[in-house]
Amino acid sequence: MLRYLVLTFLALLPAVYLDAAEMAALRRAAATIMAGDLQAHVDVLADDSFEGREAGSRGGRAASMYLLKELESRGLRGAGDDASFFQAFGDGYRNVMGLLEGSDPELKKEVIVLGAHYDHVGYGSRRNSYGPFGYVHNGADDNASGTAGLLETAEAFLQMPSQPRRSVMFAFWDGEEKGLLGSKHFVANPTVPLKNIVFMINLDMIGRLRNQQLQVYGSRTTPGLRRFVSEINYESDLRLNFNWELKANSDHHSFIAKGVPALMFHTGLHDDYHRPSDDSHKVNSQGMEQASRFLFGVAYQLADREVLGPFRAQGQNETPSHQRQLEAALPPARPRLGVRWYAESDGEGLVLAHVERGGAADRGGLLVGDRLLEFSGQKILDKVAFRRQVLHARSPVDVLVERPGAEEPLQLSIDLDGTPSRVGIAWREDQAEPGTVILTRVVNGSPASIAGLKNGDRVYEVGSESFADGTEFFEALTTLPSPLEMTVEREGRLRAITLDLPPLEAS
Numbered sequence: 001m002l003r004y005l006v007l008t009f010l011a012l013l014p015a016v017y018l019d020a021a022e023m024a025a026l027r028r029a030a031a032t033i034m035a036g037d038l039q040a041h042v043d044v045l046a047d048d049s050f051e052g053r054e055a056g057s058r059g060g061r062a063a064s065m066y067l068l069k070e071l072e073s074r075g076l077r078g079a080g081d082d083a084s085f086f087q088a089f090g091d092g093y094r095n096v097m098g099l100l101e102g103s104d105p106e107l108k109k110e111v112i113v114l115g116a117h118y119d120h121v122g123y124g125s126r127r128n129s130y131g132p133f134g135y136v137h138n139g140a141d142d143n144a145s146g147t148a149g150l151l152e153t154a155e156a157f158l159q160m161p162s163q164p165r166r167s168v169m170f171a172f173w174d175g176e177e178k179g180l181l182g183s184k185h186f187v188a189n190p191t192v193p194l195k196n197i198v199f200m201i202n203l204d205m206i207g208r209l210r211n212q213q214l215q216v217y218g219s220r221t222t223p224g225l226r227r228f229v230s231e232i233n234y235e236s237d238l239r240l241n242f243n244w245e246l247k248a249n250s251d252h253h254s255f256i257a258k259g260v261p262a263l264m265f266h267t268g269l270h271d272d273y274h275r276p277s278d279d280s281h282k283v284n285s286q287g288m289e290q291a292s293r294f295l296f297g298v299a300y301q302l303a304d305r306e307v308l309g310p311f312r313a314q315g316q317n318e319t320p321s322h323q324r325q326l327e328a329a330l331p332p333a334r335p336r337l338g339v340r341w342y343a344e345s346d347g348e349g350l351v352l353a354h355v356e357r358g359g360a361a362d363r364g365g366l367l368v369g370d371r372l373l374e375f376s377g378q379k380i381l382d383k384v385a386f387r388r389q390v391l392h393a394r395s396p397v398d399v400l401v402e403r404p405g406a407e408e409p410l411q412l413s414i415d416l417d418g419t420p421s422r423v424g425i426a427w428r429e430d431q432a433e434p435g436t437v438i439l440t441r442v443v444n445g446s447p448a449s450i451a452g453l454k455n456g457d458r459v460y461e462v463g464s465e466s467f468a469d470g471t472e473f474f475e476a477l478t479t480l481p482s483p484l485e486m487t488v489e490r491e492g493r494l495r496a497i498t499l500d501l502p503p504l505e506a507s
């Protein structure tokens with residue numbers, strides 16, 4: 001027991017460590033991000049007068065002026081060329097960038113970049129539009145939505161009584177639609193030393209939230225990131241769809257290519273994507289509010305965290321098919337006893353309806369029609385408890401049966417198949433998700449299945465404690481008393497699960 005506690009202490013720092021007052025301040029600031037304000041920005045940026053905000057065009061420059069005014073009026077510092085808000089490049093293109101200085105004298109030299117591209121495809125052409133061409137492509141979702149989210153997130157930071165330890169840069173990229181030009185230019189010509197940029201979050205298309213589903217890319221670019229964002233999602237209750245694919249399809253990629261851990265939030269493609277019909281009345285402003293508040297929580301807590309993880313280069317080569325392999329369920333375990341019984345047996349015990357050929361019960365001499373009275377010296381009173389007992393029993397086990405035609409109950413000894421399990425789960429571990437087990441099997445009728453655990457679930461805590469690895473997790477399962485609490489994550493949502501387990505063995 002002592003060993004367990006010591007190991008727990010050495011495990012990862014908890015992701016969310018803010019005290020109650022800080023959490024309250026964070027919630028108040030997040031609540032200032034409002035659907036109406038977000039919609040108002042989208043209405044402006046996706047108005048026909050901005051002519052689709054193509055990089056280098058009149059409309060593109062008008063959009064950059066709008067962003068300049070917004071950043072200046074909020075009192076951010078210019079983070080572009082010569083401490084201005086613009087970083088000029090290419091054929092009249094410009095990134096718009098502001099900086100919020102961190103509060104820690106040392107850590108403030110480190111920077112978290114929050115970015116969104118503000119350009120779109122103008123009037124649309126064969127190269128960048130699904131048509132019809134020649135009409136203003138307003139790009140309300142792509143990416144006036146992310147631009148609006150970033151503006152309101154900056155506002156929320158300024159509502160905080162104190163700033164996080166690290167500095168935060170708000171970067172509005174130009175030329176994304178021409179090949180990630182703005183973010184590529186920035187990482188090649190950074191206005192703060194690239195080595196000081198410790199994390200990047202990209203918002204690209206957050207205007208079409210459906211079924212609460214937010215796509216999250218990049219969760220494997222530093223260890224433990226999935227757990228970190230899921231613990232913050234406790235506040236917003238989004239369904240996080242973690243996607244392992246990392247392609248050069250938006251600005252987070254420019255940072256990942258330079259070895260900076262990065263995330264992208266995205267609410268998914270739709271029929272109006274890169275068409276003139278991507279208009280502002282179609283965005284889901286409540287969904288933008290949720291996504292932006294979530295961004296704020298993640299960004300603030302990353303910027304304030306004591307230690308950030310290293311870049312995980314392998315993340316770049318992992319694909320959705322690797323993800324399916326990691327999360328694939330194991331084949332069902334062989335039943336330990338191999339019997340079925342009549343659902344409604346009257347009298348005590350259970351009457352066997354089926355005995356699997358070659359299974360443990362068959363080998364031990366049990367027959368269809370036998371009434372099981374006792375298992376391992378205990379009367380069989382309820383089916384749930386009986387299943388639990390079979391799963392947990394050590395082999396061999398004595399059973400007492402009443403057989404039709406026999407005068408006395410028979411005592412049989414049975415060699416159970418498989419290994420004893422108190423909970424009824426199997427799991428995998430993965431280096432990108434330390435301190436986590438990923439469930440790969442939940443035995444039917446087991447305490448785990450009754451408590452609602454499913455394949456693919458991540459377990460982060462057992463008995464209210466984090467654990468370092470699967471060995472320590474296993475130790476907790478076999479030494480902690482019932483009922484046992486677990487913190488489980490599914491689709492980025494945390495839930496507390498209580499398992500009703502067989503008592504610990506006296507040994």
Ligand SMILES: [Zn+2]
Nearest residue numbers: 142143204205
């Ligand atoms: Zn985009």
